[in-house]
Amino acid sequence: GENVEQHPSTLSVQEGDSAVIKCTYSDSASNYFPWYKQELGKRPQLIIDIRSNVGEKKDQRIAVTLNKTAKHFSLHITETQPEDSAVYFCAARAGAGGTSYGKLTFGQGTILTVHP
């Protein structure tokens, strides 16, 4: 089955710096890669996603890159702000063609702390 590894587990940056979180996946049938942000005591919420037919996607200060050959994808946050502090999760969803169609597997999470 799918295995998603996420690094680092904790990340501490100064306000204004960039933050990068990396994930690898194992199932070549995975075709959708969302990133979720979870603030303390709240539900995870989607911040950006990328499909397997795209190499990069950007939304204001947030960008995601995907390397299908290497089976890894990354989240980039530029000009970080204290309100970016949260836990970030990557995920991979299995597409058609495998035995795990629709399975949505998450990474272990990264605790991002942005210091003012």
Add this chain to the structure above:
Amino acid sequence: DGGITQSPKYLFRKEGQNVTLSCEQNLNHDAMYWYRQDPGQGLRLIYYSQIVNDFQKGDIAEGYSVSREKKESFPLTVTSAQKNPTAFYLCASSVRDRVTEAFFGQGTRLTVV
């Protein structure tokens, strides 16, 4: 008001008792998921369902059971066979055939004493 609702928010049970967590959605989503969240371990998939009357085991299904009799509902039963049931449980739903985001409920924190 569309969304996905989990109830209750907090649940306490005595050791050895089965307990059922509710998850209801009115988003017309075919796919539904149950995750367990423990500190430092991310979101681990318990069960998922792509369509009514069908579901698959996730990565940590032992000690849990589910049913999917209605499209809107995907209840999770934590049985007495689950050795460490105290955790935060999250339900999610998504469109099945389109590759799109999953929406999460607000979670249920289960404490077994």
